[in-house]
Amino acid sequence: MPAANPHPKHVQLADFVARSARATAFSPSSFFPAADESRFQKAHRLFGVSKMKKILEPLLPNQCVVVMATMIYESEVHAASPDIGCLDIILQLHSQIERRAAHLNHLRRHPSLLPSPTPALGTVITGDGEIIIPPPTTDNLKCVTDDTAIYTHALGLELDLTVKGLLSLSITSCHSVTQEPSVLLTAYVALQAWKHAITADPKNITGDWSGPLVCNYTGVYCTAALDNPSQMTVAGIDLNHGALHGSLPVELGLLSDLSLLHLNSNAFRGTLPGSLKNLRLLHELDVSNNQLGGGFPSVVLELPSLRFLDIRFNSFCGDVPSCLFDLPLDALFLNDNHFTFSIPENIGNSPVSVLVFASNQITGTCFPKTIANMRNTLHELIIMSAGLRACIPPEIGQLTKLRVLDLSHNGLVGNLQGTIGGMTSLEQLDVAHNKLSGEIPGSICDLPHLKNFTYSYNYFSKELARCLSIRSHDDRENCFPLRPLQRPPVQCAAFLSKPNSCDSNGCIARPPPRSPPASVRP
Numbered sequence: 455m456p457a458a459n460p461h462p463k464h465v466q467l468a469d470f471v472a473r474s475a476r477a478t479a480f481s482p483s484s485f486f487p488a489a490d491e492s493r494f495q496k497a498h499r500l501f502g503v504s505k506m507k508k509i510l511e512p513l514l515p516n517q518c519v520v521v522m523a524t525m526i527y528e529s530e531v532h533a534a535s536p537d538i539g540c541l542d543i544i545l546q547l548h549s550q551i552e553r554r555a556a557h558l559n560h561l562r563r564h565p566s567l568l569p570s571p572t573p574a575l576g577t578v579i580t581g582d583g584e585i586i587i588p589p590p591t592t593d594n595l596k597c598v599t600d601d602t603a604i605y606t607h608a609l610g611l612e613l614d615l616t617v618k619g620l621l622s623l624s625i626t627s628c629h630s631v632t633q634e635p636s637v638l639l640t641a642y643v644a645l646q647a648w649k650h651a652i653t654a655d656p657k658n659i660t661g662d663w664s665g666p667l668v669c670n671y672t673g674v675y676c677t678a679a680l681d682n683p684s685q686m687t688v689a690g691i692d693l694n695h696g697a698l699h700g701s702l703p704v705e706l707g708l709l710s711d712l713s714l715l716h717l718n719s720n721a722f723r724g725t726l727p728g729s730l731k732n733l734r735l736l737h738e739l740d741v742s743n744n745q746l747g748g749g750f751p752s753v754v755l756e757l758p759s760l761r762f763l764d765i766r767f768n769s770f771c772g773d774v775p776s777c778l779f780d781l782p783l784d785a786l787f788l789n790d791n792h793f794t795f796s797i798p799e800n801i802g803n804s805p806v807s808v809l810v811f812a813s814n815q816i817t818g819t820c821f822p823k824t825i826a827n828m829r830n831t832l833h834e835l836i837i838m839s840a841g842l843r844a845c846i847p848p849e850i851g852q853l854t855k856l857r858v859l860d861l862s863h864n865g866l867v868g869n870l871q872g873t874i875g876g877m878t879s880l881e882q883l884d885v886a887h888n889k890l891s892g893e894i895p896g897s898i899c900d901l902p903h904l905k906n907f908t909y910s911y912n913y914f915s916k917e918l919a920r921c922l923s924i925r926s927h928d929d930r931e932n933c934f935p936l937r938p939l940q941r942p943p944v945q946c947a948a949f950l951s952k953p954n955s956c957d958s959n960g961c962i963a964r965p966p967p968r969s970p971p972a973s974v975r976p
Contacts, residue, residue: 496529637679640708641688642666645674647705654699654721679711680735690714694740697721707732718742718764726751738762742787750774750793755781766790766810779804789813789836796820797842802827810836812860819843821866821960826852838884839863845956846890851876862908863887867954867962870909874898884908886928891950894921913941913949 487493497506506525510518649663659672668688669676675690688709698720707729715733718740725748726741736757747769754763755777764787774788776798782805789812796817802824809832821842825835826849833855843865851873853859857880866888874883875897883898886908893916894909900920907921910930917934921927930939933946940946955963 493526493530496533497526500529500532501525637685637687637711638668638676639666640710641668644703644705644708645671645688647703651703652698652700654697656697659693659696659698675714687711690716692716693720695719699723702727704729706730709733711735713737713759716740717744720744722746724748726753728753730754731756733757735759740764741768743767745769747771750778754778761785763787776800784808786810797822799824801825804828805831807831808834810834811840812836812838814840816840816842819962821845821847821850823847823849823958823960825850829853829855832856833879834858836860837864842866843962845954845960845962846871846874847958847960848873849960850874853877855879857903858882860884861888866890868892868956870895870898870914872897875901878902880904882906885912887911889913889949889954891915891933891953894918896920899924913946915946915950 501509506522509521509525513521645663645668649660652660655661661672663671668674669686673691673693673696674688675692676686677689679685679687689711690713691709692714694716695718700722701724702717702722704727706727710732712733713735714737716738720743722741722744723746725746730736730753734757737759739754739757739760739762742764743766745768746765749772750770751765752775754760754765755775761782761784763783763785766787766789768791771792772794774793774795778786779798779801780803784806785808786804786806787808787810789810791814793814794817795814797811797820799822801822806828809828816837821844825847829852832853835853835856836858838860839862841864842861845868846861846866848871850859851871854877856877859874859877859880859882862884863886866885868890869892870885870890872895874880875895878901880901881903883904883906887910889912890909891913894914896918898904898907898921899918904924906926907924908926908928910928910932912932914929914932915934917929917937922929929937931941933943933950934940957963
């Protein structure tokens with residue numbers, strides 16, 4: 455009985471593979487023998503002829519053979535186990551990679567432990583889809599003569615072959631898991647690169663960062679992709695208080711769907727990689743309390759969705775670009791770095807509700823009155839210990855939603871503005887350790903929600919009795935008569951004999967020129 459005619463698509467693909475592999479000693483029948491029509495049917499069912507051709511077209515002839523074998527191998531596995539397909543094999547290969555890498559690193563650190571026999575090399579996928587262990591050869595070892603070098607080179611080659619096996623299986627994208635797996639596979643590449651950039655993990659947070667199921671990693675959170683709700687993607691990473699050491703690799707830019715990145719209280723060094731500009735959906739970035747440094751991380755200026763930025767307690771230095779205050783942020787924490795900058799005139803453009811400049815070095819002698827433009831959003835303003843030498847502008851009183859105002863430990867001069875009495879939401883006011891003088895405005899002491907008022911270590915000379923009835927107040931080291939714990943009168947007199955003047959822009963005014971001495975007639 456004559457053999458049945460092969461499927462026309464079977465012939466079409468076989469002819470294409472034959473043309474692609476003309477330079478190699480390979481026959482299409484080795485992949486799709488006429489006696490085994492089911493092999494083609496399985497491959498066709500999983501991939502389709504057009505997709506297989508598309509995968510093969512850009513490859514070199516010898517690559518076509520390997521990739522064709524890989525696709526057939528995966529279709530066989532998928533047919534036998536439609537639910538998980540090649541996933542188990544990928545996980546096994548990944549586990550081999552980790553074991554081989556750990557073994558190789560251990561032997562490099564302890565060469566005395568090297569055994570005499572040469573180990574078997576790692577598993578690879580052959581042209582017919584079998585997984586084999588190729589024997590070691592002198593060619594594989596590149597004729598290395600030193601015993602230690604031979605063994606470590608062989609083990610390194612074994613690791614390389616295991617990686618090739620994983621990549622070979624991954625090239626067809628493991629359709630059994632998802633029809634569009636590229637996002638999670640890309641995330642897998644990024645997270646593995648990061649794992650290798652972590653030099654210390656005392657809490658073993660990344661201990662389960664193994665295999666392609668990245669949504670199961672500790673600290674990694676997945677959700678449905680915005681552009682494809684049927685596909686899962688990495689949307690958040692929270693490694694706060696992890697005590698992790700290392701750096702942030704450029705591969706983090708591959709996490710294109712990331713909306714939350716929380717890394718506070720670790721020990722990451724270096725700076726923020728420029729590749730983070732690819733995180734167009736990033737909403738919250740918290741890298742506070744690390745050991746990051748360099749200039750201001752300008753990559754944050756290129757994140758269109760960013761609303762929360764916290765880079766405090768690091769070693770960033772230099773200027774803070776004024777365009778930062780044009781971003782639609784909700785919270786901005788720059789404190790406890792080494793920035794040197796002046797408060798820009800466009801500070802009022804920022805819609806933040808929380809703004810913290812503390813423990814940097816603010817230059818200049820002005821406190822821009824444009825701060826009043828933040829009246830509709832600003833709830834907390836903290837500029838303590840920042841070297842600010844300026845005057846408090848009266849416009850600050852327009853911040854009627856402000857609850858916390860801390861200007862302590864600076865070089866502020868002039869009077870405490872009575873307009874602050876218009877901040878009807880104010881709960882905490884701290885202007886301690888400055889060079890303010892004059893009287894404490896009664897309008898401030900009458901604020902309905904004020905619970906904490908600290909104005910110690912200044913040169914105030916008058917306060918009303920009702921100011922002393924605020925739940926928590928501190929008036930020490932001023933110049934108040936008959937109040938305890940005040941400055942010596944001689945110190946107050948010396949300071950008040952050289953008063954500072956302020957202009958309408960919140961700047962320290964230059965002292966008037968001295969009059970020339972009167973001429974003395976003989």
